[in-house]
Amino acid sequence: MFSGKTEELIRRLNRAKIARQQVEIFKPSLDKRYHELDVVSHNANSIRSTPVALAQEILLLASGCDVVGIDEAQFFDESLVDVCNQLADRGTRVIVAGLDMDYTGKPFGPMPALMAVAEFVTKVHAVCVCCGEIASYSFRIAASEDKILLGETDSYEARCRPCFLEGMKEKSPEPIRVAAKH
Ligand SMILES: [Zn+2]
Numbered sequence: 633m634f635s636g637k638t639e640e641l642i643r644r645l646n647r648a649k650i651a652r653q654q655v656e657i658f659k660p661s662l663d664k665r666y667h668e669l670d671v672v673s674h675n676a677n678s679i680r681s682t683p684v685a686l687a688q689e690i691l692l693l694a695s696g697c698d699v700v701g702i703d704e705a706q707f708f709d710e711s712l713v714d715v716c717n718q719l720a721d722r723g724t725r726v727i728v729a730g731l732d733m734d735y736t737g738k739p740f741g742p743m744p745a746l747m748a749v750a751e752f753v754t755k756v757h758a759v760c761v762c763c764g765e766i767a768s769y770s771f772r773i774a775a776s777e778d779k780i781l782l783g784e785t786d787s788y789e790a791r792c793r794p795c796f797l798e799g800m801k802e803k804s805p806e807p808i809r810v811a812a813k814h
Pocket of ligand 1: 762764791792793794795796
C-alpha cells in the first residue's frame with residue numbers, strides 16, 4: 633500500500649520495455665481508484681494497463697507477450713495461480729505485485745499460493761507511521777468490515793507488528809492471533 637510495490641513493478645516492466653520486450657500489464661477491474669487504463673503508483677509514475685474481471689482473461693490477452701505484469705493481485709481469486717503457472721510454463725516472464733496480508737493480518741487471496749510457486753519473491757516494506765520501524769501490516773483506520781475497501785491514505789496506515797497489534801487490541805476486546813516472529 634505504501635511500500636512501493638507498484639513502483640517496483642513499474643520499474644521492472646520499464647526495464648523489460650527498454651530491452652524491447654513485449655510487455656502487458658493487467659489488474660483486477662474492481663480497482664478503479666485512478667484511471668481505467670493505467671497502473672498508477674503513488675508517485676504518479678504510471679504505465680498503461682488493462683483491467684480484467686477474471687484472471688482467465690489474462691491468458692488470452694497476453695498471447696505474444698514476453699513479460700506480463702499483474703498489479704493488485706490480491707483482489708483476484710485463486711485461479712490466478714493457475715493462470716500465472718500457465719503463462720510461465722509457456723515461457724512468459726510473470727511479475728506479480730500485491731498485498732500479502734489483508735487488514736486483519738491474514739494472507740490475502742491468491743498471494744500465499746503465488747509466493748509458493750514463484751521462483752523469486754521480493755517483500756517490499758513500508759515505514760510504520762507510529763514508530764518508524766519497518767512496516768508489514770496495513771492497519772485499517774476506517775470502520776468498515778469489508779475485506780476489500782479501496783482507498784488510499786484515508787482508510788489505511790502502514791504499521792509494524794507491535795503497532796499493528798496495539799491498534800487491533802484497541803479496536804476489539806478479542807485477542808488477535810498473529811503467527812510468531814522468527
Ligand atoms: Zn511501529
